[in-house]
Amino acid sequence: MTEQPHHDQLREAFESHENNTPDPEAVYARVQELSVKYKRRRRGAQIAAGGVLGAGLIAGAINLPAFLPANNAVTNTAAGVPAGAPASPSAAASPDTSTRDANLAAYSEAGYGYDDAGKLARLWKMNGDDRLSVKAEAGRRLLLGETLPIQPSPDEPVEEETISPTQEKQFRAFFNAGYTWDEAEKLAKIWKIADPADAKLEAGKRLLAGETLPVKPKKENVAAALENKRAEAFFEAGYDVDDAVKLAKLWKLKDAWGAKVEGGKRILAGQTLPIQP
Known part of the structure; x- marks a missing residue:
């Protein structure tokens, strides 16, 4: 698949604050810090026209991660992930902001970049479009003292871009x-x-505008996009991974990811879950 743009670093900055309502200037500082490490070089994969990112944009787009890829098929795994096994996006990065930041920091400080996340996604059978989760999982393993299966190759910085x-x-x-x-x-x-x-x-x-496109998406990607939408609703309602594990046991589901999806489905339908977040 063609490489994705430098908006990867924007997504990381915003998702790292997705459970808060941060000061726009603080988020902007986070973007600037990450941009040095995660920006992309290839124009063919850019999302929007070039420009300088301003704090005003941050203030008006706290939910920016939603425009990034989150629709490839998801690999489900059990809540406990063996050290050498693939990890599902649901288990890869903790919803706790400090833990997520620590994992991402470990990844970047080890010298790994955006392309490395794509390679690791293929090796671990994770969603290659959700490289934030891949980086967080890699950082988690690094903090546990594990050695990643590839050598680091950090990305070079490029000019920042904006999105309306x-x-x-x-x-x-x-x-x-x-x-x-x-x-x-x-x-x-x-x-x-x-x-x-x-x-x-x-x-x-x-x-x-309600139009039909001349190309249809793959059925599995449509299903995965719906799953991700439901999982997002689960987290937006205040639930976390521990809650998903409890619900998986109550509903006799095979993993926490399935519980997130089912929980989000019920929340979107206006139902109340059997446990409080």
């Missing part, structure tokens, strides 16, 4: 419908758009 609220909605519509970079490339060819990232914007615009 309208573009954020378009990207959200694109990914929530189950589309991925592969479909973006096909749409770019059909619509004669040079950059597949711009094809995502056009696709999202048309989806929001």
Whole structure:
């Protein structure tokens, strides 16, 4: 799959604060810190036009991670992950902000970059589009004293970019419908758009207008996008991984990820879960 843009570092900054309502300047400082380590170089994978990120954008886009890929098939694993086994996105990074930051810091301080996360995702059979979770899992293992199966290759910094609220909605519509970079490339060819990232914007615009796209997403990606939406609703309601483990036992589900998805499904349907967050 074509490499993703430097918005990876933006996603990390925002997701690391997703359970809080932070001071925009504090989040901006976090973005600036991460941008030195995680920015992307390839224009063919950029999401939006170049520009300088300002604190005003941060203040108006605290939910920015939603526009990033979260729709590839999810690998379910048990709540306890063996040291050498693949980890599900649900177990990879703790919802606790300090733990997540510590894991990401360990990853970056060891010299690993965005491309490394893609390699690790393939080795561990994790979602390659959700590289934040891959990095957090790698950092967790590093903090446990484990040696990762690849050598570090940090990314080089590039010019920062901005994204408007309208573009954020378009990207959200694109990914929530189950589309991925592969479909973006096909749409770019059909619509004669040079950059597949711009094809995502056009696709999202048309989806929001109720139009049908000439390319259909894969069924498994549509299902995975719905799962992620439900899991997000679970966390947004204040529940965490420990709650998911308890619910998995109550509902006799095989893992915590399944409990997050089921819990989010019930929350979105207006139901009350059997435990409080």
